[in-house]
Amino acid sequence: MSLSPPASPLLFLPSSTHPRLLPSCSPAGAELQSVPLLARSPSTNRKYPPLPVDKLEEEMNRRMADDNKLFREEFNALPVCPIQASCDAASKEENKEKNRYVNILPYDHSRVHLSSLEGVPDSDFINASFINGYQEKNKFIAAQGPKEETVNDFWRMIWEQNTATIVMVTNLKERKECKCAQYWPDQGCWTYGNIRVSVEDTMVLVDYTIRKFCIQQKPQRLVTQFHFTSWPDFGVPFTPIGMLKFLKKVKTCNPQYAGPIVVHCSAGVGRTGTFIVIDAMLDMMIAERKVDVFGFVTRIRAQRCQMVQTDMQYVFIFQALLEHYLYGDTELEVTSLESHLAKLYTPSPGAGCSGLEAEFKKLTSIKIQNDKMRTGNLPANMKKNRNCSLFPCDILTAPCRTVSMPLLSNVHPEQNLLCVRYFCTVCTEIYISARVCVCLQCWRWPDRDFLCVEYSAGEGEGRGHPGCLPDCQEPQTAETPHGADTGKGLNLYI
Structure with a gap:
């Protein structure tokens, strides 16, 4: 697939001089918002060691007792900022309008640096931070949802970081508030700065939408956006099953050669952090047969503030990990159905029943709270x-x-x-x-x-x-x- 070249050479334009391509989400000159932060109980400075996976269900039940009392205590024990970190670049007057929320700023030591545009001061800034995965440095970029003024910078980051996968964990509007500017065309091709973006394919599923973009500067690349659409306006999803299937799709489709996976919600800390932690802990579960949610959240908060923003998101992480541990991944390709069914009919060694019976017993053991x-x-x-x-x-x-x-x-x-x-x-x-x-x-x-x-x-x-x-x-x-x-x-x- 090839795209026709533009009629004239394209140049990087500063955000302030580029014409608006999309309808405005907010009136011009509107004051910058801040993310409401939960009131925190005094921290006990208690440490929470990693949990063996075979103790996960028992610990979940214990911590969820009395309306999640122990989970709230654990969440409140998380350090807000584990290190003394500066946000000088984000605080510059020239960059203030690039921040969606005044209290969610990237640290200087972990922020993503864009290439500077000639004659444009501070054009290297974008509200985005490198985040480590499980034993993988800078596996992710946690970013705020692009503003209209920063859409060009967002695509410049995608290009410069060689990103092949974008994970979007917000809707464009929630509760009638703009959470993210639409940074892709509905159809056809749009030009952002000197990067052309065209929509090649869209697949709408019950929990998420997959969009394939062709982005072109000199050569062309394929970028896939996974847009999770089932996160409710308030709280967290009723069940983690949709998120687990979504995450599996992301992991399967991201090419090995690609740069960091860009994950964003609106502020780039709450749902974004939740997604990243689940991904990392699933990897840890496979490698070590244990999970360290408290320790991992502490470490990534040293890279970007407020990662995993609420106690409900913190509990949701554990629910997703327990769901995966107890029931695993049951989705399979149609082509492998016959061989998989034959395997399920075979009695499991030492289990005294077939795999099909064992799988059905798992279903009957699911507990629904009264x-x-x-x-x-x-x-x-x-x-x-x-x-x-x-x-x-x-x-x-x-x-x-x-x-x-x-x-x-x-x-x-x-x-x-x-x-x-x-x-x-x-x-x-x-x-x-x-x-x-x-x-x-x-x-x-x-x-x-x-x-x-x-x-x-x-x-x-x-x-x-x-x-x-x-x-x-x-x-x-x-x-x-x-x-x-x-x-x-x-x-x-x-």
Whole structure:
């Protein structure tokens, strides 16, 4: 694949003189923001040694007791800045506008230096820092999300550092706030400074999007962006499974010859640090059969401030490591399915069962915390559950919105709102699409009312699908077969 050369020679232009290529995220002259930092309890100066992987589950349960009390203590014991480090370059008046947040600045000793542009003072500065991986120096570059004024510098860094992989762990806007400027074209080709960027391919999956860029200065290179889109606006993902699959894809696709992997969120410290720590600890888990989250976070905080920003992110790291240790990587290529299945049917030495049985036992051992299933356990909703041992997790229950409708038959008026807001359903995602399937039980409502379930994805209008009701008089277990029934209509939005 080749791109036609530009009609005229291109020069590096200082950010202030380059025309804006993308819509503004914030009004001109807006004051620089600061990242809100959590209030910290007094540190105990306690040390936390590495954990053997076979003790990981036990330690997780112990530290998560009493609402993660021990995890919070451990997180608060992390040094904010392990060394005396200066941020002179980032603090220069000429560079202040290049920083997205006034309190997240790169240290001088670990910052990425760009090549200086002739006649442009301090053009070597970008808010980005080299970060070590597990036994690999400068494996990563942790960067802030580019601002409109720094998009040119961002691509210059990608080119000069010979980066082949970009990891993006933020959305462009969250909570109606601009978190990152869009630094790539939706289609076609854009020129940033003297670097041309064209989108060659885009693949949208349920948890992340993969974009392949061709970047060209003199020769051309292929750069792949992995954009994790499932991080919620608040907190951390409900499960680490999506992040683990995302990280595996990044590790698999990054070429050995390439320079540092550029990882960025908005500030380049919280989610960015979380991704880097999980990557490093998975490598350590394989090499040493132990993990040292506390020690590794301490070390990378000496390279960039506030890496792993919240205690929730710190706990999420442990959850990801435990998930990988207990269940491993079960994803495989279709071409290897037949041989893999034959291997699973073979009895495992000393296990007394086949690999398939052992794998299924792992599924049945997964523990769901009762406090995550409160809605289904409410007295007003108990009679809606076909099997009283099966409840949907609150966060996965199909969301309801109240609409004008007749009252449910034989239900006290005061209980109608609770009844409307809960139905035993679970949203499950499709691997190659952000659309969701709604899994629901079938149930007999009083007076043979017929329940129609309508799920609206995003802001679009959903389509009604009739529910399936058992033709029987008594509650059934999950194993009891049942037939379909019809009756009067009742509309709910789920």
